[in-house]
Amino acid sequence: MIVVVSSTGNEITASIDPRFGRCAYYIAYDLEKDTFKAVENTSRNATGGAGIQAAQAVADMDADAVITTNIGPNAFRVLEAAGIKVYSGTTGTVSQAIEDLKKGSLGTAKSPNVGEKFGMGQGPGRGGMN
Amino acid sequence: MIISVASGKGGTGKTSVAVSLARSLEYCQFLDFDVEAPNARFFLKPEIKNEEKVSIKQPYFLQETGADFSRCAEFCHYNAVAYVKNKVVFFPELCHGCGGCLLVGPPESVREKDVLVGKVLKGKSEPGIDFLMGDLIPGSLRTISVQSRLEDYISKREKVIIDCPPGTSCTMVTAVKNSDFCILVTEPTPFGLNDLEISLEVLKNLSIHSAVIINRDGVGDSCVEDYCNKNNVKILEKIPDDIKIAKAYSNGTSIPEIYPEWKKRFLAIIDIIEKDVK
Numbered sequence: 001m002i003v004v005v006s007s008t009g010n011e012i013t014a015s016i017d018p019r020f021g022r023c024a025y026y027i028a029y030d031l032e033k034d035t036f037k038a039v040e041n042t043s044r045n046a047t048g049g050a051g052i053q054a055a056q057a058v059a060d061m062d063a064d065a066v067i068t069t070n071i072g073p074n075a076f077r078v079l080e081a082a083g084i085k086v087y088s089g090t091t092g093t094v095s096q097a098i099e100d101l102k103k104g105s106l107g108t109a110k111s112p113n114v115g116e117k118f119g120m121g122q123g124p125g126r127g128g129m130n
Numbered sequence: 131m132i133i134s135v136a137s138g139k140g141g142t143g144k145t146s147v148a149v150s151l152a153r154s155l156e157y158c159q160f161l162d163f164d165v166e167a168p169n170a171r172f173f174l175k176p177e178i179k180n181e182e183k184v185s186i187k188q189p190y191f192l193q194e195t196g197a198d199f200s201r202c203a204e205f206c207h208y209n210a211v212a213y214v215k216n217k218v219v220f221f222p223e224l225c226h227g228c229g230g231c232l233l234v235g236p237p238e239s240v241r242e243k244d245v246l247v248g249k250v251l252k253g254k255s256e257p258g259i260d261f262l263m264g265d266l267i268p269g270s271l272r273t274i275s276v277q278s279r280l281e282d283y284i285s286k287r288e289k290v291i292i293d294c295p296p297g298t299s300c301t302m303v304t305a306v307k308n309s310d311f312c313i314l315v316t317e318p319t320p321f322g323l324n325d326l327e328i329s330l331e332v333l334k335n336l337s338i339h340s341a342v343i344i345n346r347d348g349v350g351d352s353c354v355e356d357y358c359n360k361n362n363v364k365i366l367e368k369i370p371d372d373i374k375i376a377k378a379y380s381n382g383t384s385i386p387e388i389y390p391e392w393k394k395r396f397l398a399i400i401d402i403i404e405k406d407v408k
Contacts, residue, residue, distance in 0.1 A: 049209025049224050056203055059214040074221060082214035 001031045003101060004058045005094045006068040010038035012095045018069035019119035020088075021051030027094050028061050031102070050119065051075030059084060067097045067106065070119065076112040088113050131407055132290040133400070134163075134309035134338075138325025140296035143315045143345035143369065148293035149173040150385040154396035157258035159285040163305035164295040165248060165264030165276045172382040176253035176261035184264070184279045185244040186227035186272055189235075191218040197236035205234045223271060248276035250283070260288065277304045284308055289400070298325070298332045306333065310407045312340040313366065313399075319350035323357055330363065339406055343399075346371040366399050 006023035007014045017023030022044040029036040039061070043053035051071075055078035058066055065085040079086055088109040090097050100106050135148040145162075149170055152160045162170040171178075189211075191199055196216075203213040210224035211231060222245070232240045248266040255261045262283050264276040273295075281304070284290055294305035306312050314329050316322040326342065333340045341364035344354055348371040358365050369375070369385065378388045386393040 043209075046209060049221065052209040052212050052219075052221060052224075056209075056212045056214065059212075078212040078214060078219050081212070081217050081219045 001064045002028055002062055003031060003065040003067060003098065004028050004061060004063040005066075005097055006041075007038070007094050010040075012036055012093075012098070014094055016067070016069060016091055016094060016097060018091070020066070020068040020071045021046075021054040021075055022119040023054075023068070026054075026058065026061070028063065029094075029098055031098075049074065051116075052078055055079045055082070055084075058082075065101070067094075067101065070114040071109065071112050072114050072116050072118055073112040074116060076109075131311070131404060132284065132292065132309040133403055134292040134294050134306040134312045135315060136294035136302055136306055136312055136329060137296060137315045138298050138327075138329040139316065139322050142317045142322060143343075144296070145170050145173065145293055146345065146375075146379055146385065147313060147315050147343055147369075148291050150392065151396050151400065152255075152259050152291050153384045154386050154393045155259075155289055155291070155400065158289040158291055159260040160255070160262070160291045160293070161280055161284065162261075162263035162293045163277055163280060163301075164293055165266045165273055165280070166295060166301070168263045168265055170293050171251075171261070171263060173384050174255040174259060174261055175382070176255040176259070178251050178253040178261075180252040182250045182252070182279070183246055184248045184250060184276050185246050186275050187229060187242040188222055188225050188227055188245045189220070189229075189231045189240050189242055191220065191235075192239045192241065193218055195236070195239045197239040199231075199235055199239070202231035202235040202240065205230050223269075227272070227275075247272040250276070250279050252283070260285070273301050274304055277301065281308060298328045302329075303332065303336070306338060307336060309338060311403045312338050313343055313403075314340055315343045315345050316354055317346045317350060318344050318352070318354045320353055322350070323353045326354065327357070330361075341366045341403075341406075344368045364402075366402060367395060 005027045006017045007025045007027045008017045026039045043050045051074045055075040059082040067087045071088045086109045087106040162168040200213045203211045208224045210221045212219040247270045253261045264280045295301045316326045347368035
């Protein structure tokens, strides 16, 4: 099982990046082999649809689950279509989140927990078209 | 001659100036390019004679063909298409209708349909104002598509007044780009000045001549005037901060209708612009 965590850095000791679509890195962790791979998020500067592009990238990594803090409606729709479980509202370090997942103490999300454009600028209400 | 009326900041008096110019001219063409929130019709009260629908093309995906749509997702610059587990996830609100997914996608499996995004209304306001406005469907983001349709109707013979949307992004650029001259309406406050400076920069880049009308003169400070004097920006007129003007506005009445002497002043502005354009 592969779980992808939105991360501020390319190490497992890094903090979780709260923004799913516009995080700095994705840490793809293989729970069977206990190995990981850091992938830079090329969608983070997209003018629009960053969450969709990010969800596409995560699906292309054959992820089974995603751990992040905030997930928007568009990204959620893509992950749901790909059958990827979403553990949102998670904070702390990437490694701690992986440990918590192994222990079964993370809860899955059945819906997005922030609105569109949340990851743009400094929270909700920013961003826009064009 | 095409005169656009713009401003960086919203609520400075674009429509107020634009409809006052049209009312003073009496014979002209008037286009409301603020298609997200068109309001000039409340002042010019045109009789609408014609309504034209504006649509864009959007793709739909024949997923039952079992074709591979991954190239559509890779291609889309606006991320309107995702393709996961052999399923297309389409986000119509992000689609700009470019048709790219038809070109790169599996043959015969991507088709297009018309999606209504707004309309263009045409009418006549007494005595001789040819009135046109765009009206975007609430929720649609295809502002430029509606504006582009309006563009097709800009007259080459009459004097033309274009009421622009606020801001300095694509929608403002589309509204001003055909004009011979742009009037920038501002209020004399630091907010007004900040957005005025950005607007002047945009117009400079577009090589469109411009000058300023200060509205609600008397509020704020002298920052706008100081800036204009220092940077050789012409101030065409100062409209006072006047409760009668504000009350008239809220009743859909333009400035020359309550202060007839302002008709001459607005026509004098047209004269100045005409000389500049020549």
